[in-house]
Amino acid sequence: MIQPSPDSAARGGPARNSLGFAKPASATRVVVAMSGGVDSSVVAGLLAREGYDVVGITLQLYDHGAAISRKGACCAGQDIHDARQVAARLGIPHYVLDYESRFRQAVIDEFAESYIRGETPIPCIRCNQRVKFKDLLATARDLGADCLATGHYVRRVIGEGGAAELHRGRDPRRDQSYFLYATTREQLDFLRFPLGDLEKPAVRRLAEEFGLIVADKPDSQDICFVPNGDYAGVVAKLRPEAKEPGEIVDEAGRVLGRHDGIIHFTVGQRKGLGIAAAEPLYVLRLDAAKRRVVVGPKAALxxxxxxxxxxxxxxxxxxxxxxxxxxxxxxxxxxxxxxxxxxxxxxxxxxxxxxxxxxxxxxxxxxxxxxxxxxxxxxxxxxxxxxxxxxxxxx
CATH class of the missing domain: 2.40.30.10 (Translation factors)
Known part of the structure; x- marks a missing residue:
């Protein structure tokens, strides 16, 4: 069961429900971001069991048949079907919103541009920042929701001054706070994270208890729009110029070899350089303007x-x-x-x-x-x- 918010009885105020609102659960509307995975499905199940007015929303972020995605990836194809089945099992309304254009513009295009600049991007952070906690949150408000709940393993804690704080998930192996650092204070006021105090095995047991088809569904290991972890392949399809070859050089600028595009490298990388040396060499930096990969000993990192x-x-x-x-x-x-x-x-x-x-x-x-x-x-x-x-x- 979700634990009551710590900002209620301690202040001598009115009794608050488990999400921190001073009204019955039945009078509290919660939009749940349902990705089709076990975590968000269990969030919906927990809240429905407590009697909240739960509405499930799944964002279709891209066409699952497109060249840059894979069947079964997050928020496409099979996941949308699974989210719909879970909602039906729980008896809650469920909507699918088409966010393909928005996701492409706000996340995927920048992902490709970042690689071309010689960076190592994290599109999940941009997705949370620009889509889930911005556009989806606005949709939840439009639906008259009191809050938006997600399946992230983080904790929302009310601090001594009464403001909401973001804390690591209780299970350090599942903590996802790193990916939510861009959450604003205003967004945090509206967000809830019911899984923050749970461990993954407990979440799967709850999914079984609720009779959800996703109880044994594996966790996604890749970025949702990247097939099999092939980041370079995705970037090359979006920006063919990213495949332009260049030189691998040492810190003094001496040419040690050639490469097939800086998109294949990241700072700190040791394997896959394709050059022989007397000592292990690491990628020190990427010079995108000159299409150069600069390598050197670990000490130089x-x-x-x-x-x-x-x-x-x-x-x-x-x-x-x-x-x-x-x-x-x-x-x-x-x-x-x-x-x-x-x-x-x-x-x-x-x-x-x-x-x-x-x-x-x-x-x-x-x-x-x-x-x-x-x-x-x-x-x-x-x-x-x-x-x-x-x-x-x-x-």
Missing amino acids: ARNLVHLRELNWLDAAPIPAAGREVTVKLRSAQPAIAAVIYPDADDAAGARLELLQAEYGVAPGQAGVVYDGERLLGGGWIARSGAAGKGSLAA
């Missing part, structure tokens, strides 16, 4: 300065000029590391991170997501990074 752009800051207190001690994740699968965050003197919309220990493989286009313990403070896109004392930052 060390970075302890990171600049973030498009910073989204959720804490009410601004970043102090003297800096603030935090932890930061620079890739979704890596643990958070200690750092100090400062305002960026060169970018009023950005921030500067000084890492307490050098990190290897910091890639432009990835996200730097900042935490205070379990609480997510905000984050931004990695614009560039460098090593202290060298006087310059790598693009």
